[in-house]
Amino acid sequence: MSATRLFALPAILRHSVLLLTSALILVPFAWMVSLSIKPPGEIFRASFSFFPAQFHGAENYTKAITSVPLLHYIGNGLLVCALILALQILVCAPIAYALAKLNFRGRDLLFALVLIGLLLPHQVLSLPLFILCYQLGILNTYAALVFPYIVSPFGVFLFRQFFKSIPDDVVHAARLDGLSELSIVWKIMVPMSLPAILAFSIFSVVGHWNDLFWPLIAVRDGSLMPPPIGIMAFKNAEAGNDYGPLMAASTLVVAPLLIAFLAAQKWFVEGMTTGAVK
Structure with missing residues (x-):
């Protein structure tokens, strides 16, 4: 066997594994469209x-x-996901900047708490969050769907890693120009971190668009249902065993996510790898 073929074998194996994995992931989606x-x-x-x-x-x-x-449910999902994403960026970016570029006592401890937050499944906090939402009087409102996700440990972690890849000289120059720390965050760090923001946006939108557990607890009004609960109501109340329309509804719910990911996949990969290769 020639040396060229020996060197080509690892590449062939890698591509074979990738093709097989991709097929296993895509077949259920293709079958859903076929049934629809x-x-x-x-x-x-x-x-x-x-x-x-x-x-x-x-x-x-x-x-x-x-x-x-169904279109109303999709509209609810777009509204809730947009509100969650905007508030997460608003809250997580300054926190990540403080953990990445500021020196203060307890910084490492706070970052350790962020990492612990990454390990905790959201279902663990569902009961105290439900009680808190009840005491605030926001159950069965859009606020109940948004409030528990305002602070994202993953968002803080991702933004911190990206901010650390930005040279400190940029921050020092901004301070010499008289910018406050918050101005540095929004005028310099965030614009330079658009790939990380786009990557986080995909994670956030996909996660909350598909969220079923918390909306089942937080809302009862049919007009507030996000897409997953809307599909459940469609199946139970209307479709019964008529799986064609049910798969059509599922395809319509999944389609916006696929379009958004395909449009932003370049920046998604860049945002996920920039902080990791520092």
Whole structure:
């Protein structure tokens, strides 16, 4: 065997593993789209086929949109995710700047608490958060869906790592120009950290767009339902065993996430790797 083939074997193996992993991840999504355009008689057919013998997509998607206020649920998800993301950046960026560029007593301890926060699943805090929201009188409101996520340990960690990759000379020059610490955060650090912000935005939007556990606890009003609860209501109340419209609704809910990720994947990779290679 030639030396060229020996050197090519690791690359072939890597690409084979990547292709196999990608296929395992993408097959459920492809199957969901396939079911969304099939008539009821083909969904449980014994033979396997991605493409329907009879296209039934228009009927399934029309029923998904008209049977329940699915577009309203998607609007709720967009509103809640946008509010959460804006508040997270507003809160996490100054905290991350203080942990990355300021020297003060207890800084390492605070960063250790942030790391501990990364380890705790959000479900652990659901009961005290529910009691707190009840005492604040915000249950069954949009505020109840937003409030528990304002501070993101992952956001603080990611921004801190990115801020540490920015030279200290930039900060010193800004201070000599008379900028306050908050002005340095918003006028210098945040604009220079757009890749990290975009990467965090994808994580935040995907996580809260798909969140089912906390909204089930925090809201009861149907007009406040985010997309996952909306799909549940569609299945239980309207669709029953009619999985075509249910898969059509799921496809409509997933589509915005796929479009957003494909549009921002370059900056997502850059934001996730910049702080790691320092």
